[in-house]
Amino acid sequence: xxxxxxxxxxxxxxxxxxxxxxxxxxxxxxxxxxxxxxxxxxxxxxxxxxxxxxxxxxxxxxxxxxxxxxxxxxxxxxxxxxxxxxxxxxxxxxxxxxxxxxxxxxxxxxxxxxxxxxxxxxxxxxxxxxxxxxxxxxxxxxxxxxxxxxxxxxxxxxxxxxxxxxxxxxxxxxxxxxxxxxxxxxxxxxxxxxxxxxxxxxxxxx
Numbered sequence: 001x002x003x004x005x006x007x008x009x010x011x012x013x014x015x016x017x018x019x020x021x022x023x024x025x026x027x028x029x030x031x032x033x034x035x036x037x038x039x040x041x042x043x044x045x046x047x048x049x050x051x052x053x054x055x056x057x058x059x060x061x062x063x064x065x066x067x068x069x070x071x072x073x074x075x076x077x078x079x080x081x082x083x084x085x086x087x088x089x090x091x092x093x094x095x096x097x098x099x100x101x102x103x104x105x106x107x108x109x110x111x112x113x114x115x116x117x118x119x120x121x122x123x124x125x126x127x128x129x130x131x132x133x134x135x136x137x138x139x140x141x142x143x144x145x146x147x148x149x150x151x152x153x154x155x156x157x158x159x160x161x162x163x164x165x166x167x168x169x170x171x172x173x174x175x176x177x178x179x180x181x182x183x184x185x186x187x188x189x190x191x192x193x194x195x196x197x198x199x200x201x202x203x204x205x206x
């Protein structure tokens with residue numbers, strides 16, 4: 001492996017910060033747990049996590065090729081990643097008071113329906129690969145990636161959303177209060193947005 005445990009750990013922290021931003025998947029988890037318990041929530045979490053593996057690996061391969069084929073590409077990609085985090089943080093803070101909208105396709109009952117819904121919501125979303133394309137260069141030197149590096153990145157991209165969403169399912173009562181309280185939702189969005197901006201500022205110096 002060419003990536004260090006520190007780089008991988010920083011990447012995992014960044015993914016967890018992003019997970020703290022409420023969205024439709026959170027609402028779907030709440031709805032599924034309320035309707036059928038934890039058994040209805042884990043298939044959705046698994047589908048989302050597998051979709052994240054697909055996009056993260058695809059982005060790592062594509063951006064790795066760009067970084068290794070062009071001279072100063074890695075520096076440019078790192079700057080883009082920093083700006084991406086700052087933009088994402090500012091966007092979240094600006095919309096901190098916005099309510100989360102439900103997606104009924106994610107709340108259909110059944111294990112298979114939950115898994116497919118979680119997979120489709122990631123695979124069918126072009127923003128997912130744009131996210132990984134924007135984030136990965138900020139944490140790793142993509143021009144030196146090896147197969148073990150890509151496996152490590154894919155594994156981290158799988159574990160973070162899976163553990164985050166399963167943890168959300170376990171603590172659904174607390175999550176439900178946060179999602180239903182405008183004050184709680186605003187505080188969480190403000191905190192997540194501020195942390196993303198901080199990550200974006202730190203990236204150029206790593």
